[in-house]
Amino acid sequence: MRNAVCSALLSLFGRHPFVFLTGDLGFQALEPLRAVMGEKFINAGISEQNMISVAAGLAQQGMLTWTYSLGSFAYARPFEQIRNDVCLQSLPVKLVGNGGGYAYGAMGPSHHALEDYGILLTLPGMRVHVPIFGKDVQPIVARMSVSPAPGYLRLGRCECPPGYTVPLYAPWRRLLAGRGTPTLVVGPVAGPLLAACLSMERDVRPDIWGVTELPVRSSEMPAAFLAVVRQQRRLCVVEEHVAHGGVGQMVAHELLTMGVSMDTVLHAHAHGYPSATCGSQAFHRRESALDAPSILRLLGLGS
Amino acid sequence: MECSEGEKYIKIKESFAPLRTAAVRRLLQMHYDSHIGHIGGNLSCLDTLLLLHHYIMQHDDLFVLSKGHAAGALYITLWSLGELDDSLLTTFHADGSRLGGHPLSNWHPRIPVSTGSLGHGLPMAVGMALAKKLRGEPGRVYCLTSDGEWQEGSNWEALIFACHNRLQQLTILVDHNGWQGFGSTTEVASMADLAPRIAAFGPAVPSVNGHDPVALYQALTPRVAVSGHPAVLLLETIKGHGISFMENRLESHYLPLDKAGLELALRELAGRAIS
CATH class of the missing domain: 3.40.50.920 (Rossmann fold)
Known part of the structure; x- marks a missing residue:
């Protein structure tokens, strides 16, 4: 789904410009986005807490901001930043966490996101999006981009069975x-x-x-x-x-x-x-x- | 006709003294009325907040109080500007008040973000400065941190980011009063040499007497950073500044004033104003 989110954001950027911050992740997936976004694509480095607060500061100034990291890094380390700086201040920061559940497999528990949406949904205004299929990502990104609420997008691997026709997207x-x-x-x-x-x-x-x-x-x-x-x-x-x-x-x-x-x-x-x-x-x-x-x-x- | 630099400094000195006296008086009264402490850390940064808001900041500038426990100093500064009604100050810490012990955002244009948990204000200010840079907008973002706050890793993350992205729109002010909640910054974390640690990331870190309005004015002008890095200014301050029994006392971090303390403090203030 990383490539799907990259395509969806590329499509979105032309219509509704935004700032994209990544916590040093996205190798072999986000390069097309970086090429198009120029200085609005920022590798914030391995510093998730700062990345979320910077995103909140950008959003406070009226700039729609997406952040990207590995699922567990996206919500666990910077939880207080998501709570205090994003949700309690009702700022429309969109968090993307790649690798929901056990998706990172043998990388180990540090890389698994098993409690992400349960925790994030305790925060005011937070809306969580969990695509089932790769095809869901585009409409979800479109919905998130027009929502004034903080949002979390939990990506996984697309496991659509061969021959299955994905029904039209709806929540x-x-x-x-x-x-x-x-x-x-x-x-x-x-x-x-x-x-x-x-x-x-x-x-x-x-x-x-x-x-x-x-x-x-x-x-x-x-x-x-x-x-x-x-x-x-x-x-x-x-x-x-x-x-x-x-x-x-x-x-x-x-x-x-x-x-x-x-x-x-x-x-x-x-x-x-x-x-x-x-x-x-x-x-x-x-x-x-x-x-x-x-x-x-x-x-x-x-x- | 424009006045000379010397005349300007004399004017600042002359106008600042009564401004400060009134502000300290109102701050002490507000904290006494609400039986709230955190007075020492308010008094260490009040001069900077007053100087910044009255003499330095312009229409497009933003201020973030990262040391949110100095909310009282911020409210009093806005009161001194005529941007916060005196009747609101009487609600400090009260039920239903917007004037909490740490600033709340989304109600006053001069309080753009909520703070309170240390290590959040600076990274948010970095984001706000980044927005100005990306949009080519005028103005600076000033962020006041405490010195103990630099024990938070997120501050260093923000510093790395701000320096790497050459956020010249940002001014970081460090209230270097040497004290934190349960000891001195030296006792707790060997943090006395904060300036060279910050300077190691690139920016020059001059220090200035944080209670000298003219020195502060000079240090905060010109407004444009020339190094390519964010501007950083270490404010050499005294916790509980101006009240003898509070100065450099750990107790002044948390403890409120009792009636006798308030009266003594106000007498000291009156004496200083006359002398």
Whole structure:
């Protein structure tokens, strides 16, 4: 998705100029943006705290500013800067974090972003965007650029299964119709699940939905999603994020607040590092039961 | 007819003294009324804030108080400019007030950013100066930091960035009073030699008596940096300046004034104004 964000920002820059700050990341991805933006593309160096505050200062002076870093570096180190300088002052700084969840695999826990949106969504005004597919990035960047709110874009790898037609972008959308358990997925982890379900009978497979804009708000839930959840009284939420502060908790809270009765809420989420070892993103997903076979077992569809 | 440099300095000296006396008097009263401390660090930088806002800053300039605990000095400075009503000062620290213990943004044009947690104001000021540079806009961004604040890594990140990007639009002022919350800067972090440490990044770091209005004026003019680096000025100041029982006392960092202390301070101030 790095290349997708570069293309989206290139397209945006021609219409709505902005300043772009990177924390010394973007090699072999952001060079086209640097070539076009000139002095408005700034490598802020390995200094994420300063980068966020500088972005806030630019935004305070009326300049739309995007920052870019690796997912965990984008929000964890400069959290106080995001809190005090951006969110508490309602400044429209747009943060891009590359490598949500376990995307950086064997690079290790320091490079994983497992609690990013849960933490950031505690801040006033913050809006989080988690594209599921590479194609989502362009419309998301367009939406973020016109929003006066602080924003965080969590990038991952595009894991769209071959032969799958990505539905038109919307913050909430049905990804695959089925008569099984309604299943709400956040981010690219939807890809392997879709791949596993495409060939299943419609009567059996889960009804897979995707949400890309957080926090979850009951007012933004599509009527069709609510209808199927009310009817089945079941829901499964899948996200490459820890349970605490995750979409599973958000959705459960919203549904309960709305008076929607549920018999079963299933939640597939990141469990951190159960074996205290490192490995690929697929390895960590398996350890957290976030791989497609584990999710299907959770849904009662696998052996 | 324009006056000579010497005449100008005499005028500054003459006009500054009553301005300062009134400001200190109002500051002490405001802190006493609200039973709020942080007085020592306010008095160490008040002269600079007054001089800067009354004699140096122009329409396009911006000021960031990175040492946000000196909010009282900033409010009093704006009051002295006629840009903050006296009735507002009585709300300092009160419920529903905009005058918190650290500055809040988004309500007064002279308070562009909120500060309070140390190490935030300077990087934000760097961003504001960068905006001026990128847009080719006139004006400078002045940022006042404390000296203890330079124990924050983000200040050094900001300095690296500002020097590398040759932000000549930025003036960094360091209130070098030698004290922090729980000791002197020497005791806590061996920070007495701050000037050469900052200078190692490129900019010249002259020092000036932060309580001498003429020296401050001279140090802050001309307004255009010539080195290509941000301008940095080390203000040699005294914590609790001008009040004998507060000067260079750690207690003046946090403790509020009691009634006897206020009366003594005001008597000292009156005596100094007469002499």
